[in-house]
Amino acid sequence: MATGAGWAPARPIERHGAPRGASPRSKSVAPGPRRPSPSPARSRPAADHSGSADSCRVRVAVRPRPKNSEDLAHGADFNSCVELQPESKRLKLKKNNWSCESYKFDEVFSENASQKRVYEAVAKPVVESVLEGYNGTVMAYGQTGTGKTYTVGRLGKDDPSERGIMVRALEHILSSLSFETDWVAISYLQLYLESVHDLLAPEKTNIPIVEDAKTGEVSLPGAAIVEVKDLEHVFQLLQIGEANRHAANTKMNTESSRSHAILIIHLQRSTRRKEESSSSLYNDRHDTFPDDLPLVLKSKLLIVDLAGSERIDKSGSEGHMIEEAKFINLSLTSLGKCINALAENSPHIPTRDSKLTRILRDSFGGTARTSLVVTIGPSARHYSETSSTVMFGQRAMKVVNTMKLKEEVDYEILYKKMEREVDQLTSEMERQQKNLEKEKRQLESAVKKLMQDLDKERDQNNLLSKQVTELEKLLNENKQQQQLENLSKTKFLTDTTKEHEKEMGELLRKLEEERCCSSSMKDRMSVLQQQLCDAQSSAQLQESMAREMEKKLTKVTEEFTIQVQSLKEKVSGLISEKELIYDELKSTQEKVQQEMSQRQDLEDQIVRLKQSVSDNCAEESKTSCSMVRSGSGLGNTAFVSKSGKLREALSGQRGTISKIFEEVGLPNVLALLKSEDLDVQIHAVKVVANLAAEDVNQERIVEEGGLDALLSLLETSENTTIHRVTAGAVANLAMNGSNQGVIMNKGGARLLANVASKTDDPQTLRMVAGAIANLCGNEKLHLMLKQDGGIKALLGMFRSGHTDVIAQIARGIANFAKCESRMICQGHRKGRSLLIEDGVLTWMVAHSTMFSASTRRHIELAFCHLAQNEDNTCDIIASGGIKELLRITRESPREDTRNLAKKALDSNPAFLREIQ
Numbered sequence: 062m063a064t065g066a067g068w069a070p071a072r073p074i075e076r077h078g079a080p081r082g083a084s085p086r087s088k089s090v091a092p093g094p095r096r097p098s099p100s101p102a103r104s105r106p107a108a109d110h111s112g113s114a115d116s117c118r119v120r121v122a123v124r125p126r127p128k129n130s131e132d133l134a135h136g137a138d139f140n141s142c143v144e145l146q147p148e149s150k151r152l153k154l155k156k157n158n159w160s161c162e163s164y165k166f167d168e169v170f171s172e173n174a175s176q177k178r179v180y181e182a183v184a185k186p187v188v189e190s191v192l193e194g195y196n197g198t199v200m201a202y203g204q205t206g207t208g209k210t211y212t213v214g215r216l217g218k219d220d221p222s223e224r225g226i227m228v229r230a231l232e233h234i235l236s237s238l239s240f241e242t243d244w245v246a247i248s249y250l251q252l253y254l255e256s257v258h259d260l261l262a263p264e265k266t267n268i269p270i271v272e273d274a275k276t277g278e279v280s281l282p283g284a285a286i287v288e289v290k291d292l293e294h295v296f297q298l299l300q301i302g303e304a305n306r307h308a309a310n311t312k313m314n315t316e317s318s319r320s321h322a323i324l325i326i327h328l329q330r331s332t333r334r335k336e337e338s339s340s341s342l343y344n345d346r347h348d349t350f351p352d353d354l355p356l357v358l359k360s361k362l363l364i365v366d367l368a369g370s371e372r373i374d375k376s377g378s379e380g381h382m383i384e385e386a387k388f389i390n391l392s393l394t395s396l397g398k399c400i401n402a403l404a405e406n407s408p409h410i411p412t413r414d415s416k417l418t419r420i421l422r423d424s425f426g427g428t429a430r431t432s433l434v435v436t437i438g439p440s441a442r443h444y445s446e447t448s449s450t451v452m453f454g455q456r457a458m459k460v461v462n463t464m465k466l467k468e469e470v471d472y473e474i475l476y477k478k479m480e481r482e483v484d485q486l487t488s489e490m491e492r493q494q495k496n497l498e499k500e501k502r503q504l505e506s507a508v509k510k511l512m513q514d515l516d517k518e519r520d521q522n523n524l525l526s527k528q529v530t531e532l533e534k535l536l537n538e539n540k541q542q543q544q545l546e547n548l549s550k551t552k553f554l555t556d557t558t559k560e561h562e563k564e565m566g567e568l569l570r571k572l573e574e575e576r577c578c579s580s581s582m583k584d585r586m587s588v589l590q591q592q593l594c595d596a597q598s599s600a601q602l603q604e605s606m607a608r609e610m611e612k613k614l615t616k617v618t619e620e621f622t623i624q625v626q627s628l629k630e631k632v633s634g635l636i637s638e639k640e641l642i643y644d645e646l647k648s649t650q651e652k653v654q655q656e657m658s659q660r661q662d663l664e665d666q667i668v669r670l671k672q673s674v675s676d677n678c679a680e681e682s683k684t685s686c687s688m689v690r691s692g693s694g695l696g697n698t699a700f701v702s703k704s705g706k707l708r709e710a711l712s713g714q715r716g717t718i719s720k721i722f723e724e725v726g727l728p729n730v731l732a733l734l735k736s737e738d739l740d741v742q743i744h745a746v747k748v749v750a751n752l753a754a755e756d757v758n759q760e761r762i763v764e765e766g767g768l769d770a771l772l773s774l775l776e777t778s779e780n781t782t783i784h785r786v787t788a789g790a791v792a793n794l795a796m797n798g799s800n801q802g803v804i805m806n807k808g809g810a811r812l813l814a815n816v817a818s819k820t821d822d823p824q825t826l827r828m829v830a831g832a833i834a835n836l837c838g839n840e841k842l843h844l845m846l847k848q849d850g851g852i853k854a855l856l857g858m859f860r861s862g863h864t865d866v867i868a869q870i871a872r873g874i875a876n877f878a879k880c881e882s883r884m885i886c887q888g889h890r891k892g893r894s895l896l897i898e899d900g901v902l903t904w905m906v907a908h909s910t911m912f913s914a915s916t917r918r919h920i921e922l923a924f925c926h927l928a929q930n931e932d933n934t935c936d937i938i939a940s941g942g943i944k945e946l947l948r949i950t951r952e953s954p955r956e957d958t959r960n961l962a963k964k965a966l967d968s969n970p971a972f973l974r975e976i977q
């Protein structure tokens with residue numbers, strides 16, 4: 062569109078856009094707008110449509126009015142001057158019979174063309190273009206009475222087929238809009254004598270025309286803009302407009318044919334980028350606005366019912382002032398001039414000459430899509446008007462417009478959207494502010510608490526720093542003291558270090574030795590390990606042997622079981638044998654019965670035998686000695702008769718003596734001991750000695766006073782035989798434990814020692830030694846025995862050198878030592894042995910080699926028992942008894958004696974020391 066400077070020359074066709082649906086879009090875009098684009102609103106040229114060179118050209122259609130009654134009355138012959146060729150869109154003007162000119166139009170209607178057809182051919186493309194956002198203009202031009210108002214402004218309220226372009230266009234727009242997002246309104250104006258009147262608000266007259274300096278857009282700010290929602294409303298408004306136009310014309314005394322009626326349809330359509338992106342119409346709009354801005358397309362459709370185009374003198378408006386007539390035609394004349402200038406690409410377009418051309422500035426040579434319908438009458442009388450109208454149309458067809466879209470930001474929607482966002486942000490901010498306040502309160506309380514803690518810590522710190530100061534003071538004092546101490550310590554340390562170094566050297570040397578030793582130990586260890594391996598293998602061997610043994614044991618057990626079985630069988634055999642023997646016993650008892658009777662006969666013979674007893678005395682004295690038996694049984698062999706004959710005699714004598722004893726009675730025999738007759742005394746002693754040899758008599762003899770009589774004999778008698786046999790009798794009685802104490806208490810030991818000291822007769826000494834040896838077997842009497850000189854007497858009898866005597870001495874010593882050892886072991890006695898006090902130990906050591914084998918056994922035993930008592934240790938060591946003990950451990954024939962000697966040596970550390 063031209064700027065304020067004037068009409069721009071027509072642009073080349075291919076550079077002008079066209080609305081959608083007209084033809085395909087061209088790749089090239091029209092050059093920049095002829096006037097500056099507003100901001101933020103942007104005008105954009107429509108995409109070019111290749112293949113349709115005149116697509117943006119002003120389209121022009123010709124519509125002839127059918128003949129009316131007037132025409133018929135005048136016999137008008139339309140065909141005489143105009144020839145319509147609708148099929149070829151041509152019109153022939155016949156000036157006269159020989160002059161004819163043909164004109165091509167965009168559309169040439171027949172007289173009978175319907176309103177609908179005219180709308181679709183002329184206005185519909187423009188309306189569609191306006192719906193898409195372009196400005197549009199539909200205009201009727203022609204002589205008064207040719208049907209401009211009929212074509213454009215006919216309401217046709219009752220007959221829809223009659224409806225003109227205004228009604229149909231609004232109908233079309235209303236059906237195409239969405240009332241949620243779009244908006245449509247109308248202004249209805251009349252231009253008369255260069256003055257604009259509002260047909261919807263008749264009070265508004267002389268409405269000014271305003272041009273935006275930046276955009277060049279024309280607006281009529283005073284005019285009413287009434288939003289329309291439906292067709293009914295449209296009819297109302299158009300009727301009002303029509304009525305007002307009529308009233309105004311009447312008031313101003315004008316004819317409607319002299320005024321221009323202009324209906325402006327304002328259209329506003331919201332668009333969304335997303336919706337548009339799929340629409341080919343808006344393909345090239347993305348560079349203009351940001352994606353999320355709400356945009357609005359604003360367009361205007363001008364439907365103009367022009368004043369009649371006939372010359373004024375022919376209009377019948379006589380009486381008007383020349384000036385007035387000049388104004389009446391000014392706008393139309395000016396329009397013709399502008400179109401001429403545009404058609405001829407003139408550099409100056411006189412747009413500003415009239416109000417009509419100012420209002421239609423965008424319609425011709427501007428950005429609008431424009432269609433023009435020129436109406437012609439059928440009468441040849443108006444040939445010149447028809448001809449000028451046709452020529453006007455021809456020139457208008459040469460006018461080319463550059464279509465542009467005008468889109469603006471929809472600030473209302475944008476405002477609402479932003480308001481919503483602001484509300485959201487505000488509430489979010491309030492929420493966050495609340496949170497912050499809460500956090501602040503928490504922080505404040507935390508800070509308060511921290512401050513309290515801090516205060517506490519500060520107090521503590523002050524206290525601590527005071528303490529630190531005191532401590533530092535103390536530390537300094539200590540340091541000084543320490544330094545002094547350090548000096549002395551350093552000296553001491555140096556000395557000590559030297560000593561330690563020395564010691565270290567020594568230790569290192571020892572360590573080296575230890576290492577050598579350790580390596581040799583390792584060698585030994587490896588040897589031992591080897592031995593261990595050997596031992597393990599032997600253990601395995603033993604294990605296998607054990608298994609073998611086990612097998613054997615199993616076998617033996619089996620055999621044993623078999624043997625047990627056989628033994629059981631034998632036992633049963635023996636039981637049967639026992640029964641046989643029992644039978645035999647019965648028969649034997651019967652025999653005993655028979656022998657009892659024979660005994661009676663034998664008693665008679667005893668009496669006779671008494672006589673022969675005295676004759677056998679010498680032999681009997683020897684035999685009585687055999688009655689003396691040792692308590693322990695040792696030495697019996699020395700007294701046993703060597704021939705079976707003697708044994709038989711002895712048994713015979715015993716039988717005899719028994720018989721005497723039974724015959725005479727014990728009291729009588731004991732009484733004989735005090736007989737005046739020595740022989741009787743001797744025989745009586747012999748009988749008592751023999752009786753005392755029997756265990757059963759020993760206690761009875763003592764009870765009957767036999768012991769007193771015997772001891773009396775020992776004391777009083779001078780006879781050797783009496784001494785010998787009496788000592789034997791006492792020895793026999795001393796075999797009984799209960800008699801031993803009685804003998805000692807009655808001074809038996811002292812009497813025996815006395816006898817031993819007086820005689821050298823070995824038989825007597827043997828009897829005395831035997832008696833004392835028997836008494837030695839009673840540990841309770843040891844002290845008394847020693848005190849009564851029994852031990853010394855025993856030892857003194859060694860002088861006889863007689864083997865039997867020495868054997869009795871040895872037996873006595875062994876008995877004594879054994880009992881003493883037992884007492885000590887049981888804790889009944891303590892201290893050095895009584896034997897040692899009486900020189901027995903010295904005697905044993907001195908004569909150890911001289912004893913016979915049997916005697917030596919007694920002496921060895923005595924040695925062992927004495928060695929058990931620790932209190933004897935010194936005496937044994939001093940007397941050289943250890944040597945003797947060692948000999949016993951090696952040479953003694955009795956194993957128990959050897960073990961006893963070993964035990965004594967091993968258990969006594971003093972002995973062991975002596976041995977080493």
Ligand code: ADP
Pocket residue numbers: 125126127129172203204205206207208209210211212318369436
């Ligand atoms: P103009 O507005 O150009 O002065 P009008 O529209 O007022 O002419 O028409 C004049 C007369 O002719 C009217 O009565 C109208 O009804 C009639 N008329 C015009 N054109 C036609 C047509 N195409 N068909 C029928 N009648 C028409």
Ligand code: MG
Pocket residue numbers: 206209210211317318
């Ligand atoms: Mg009219």
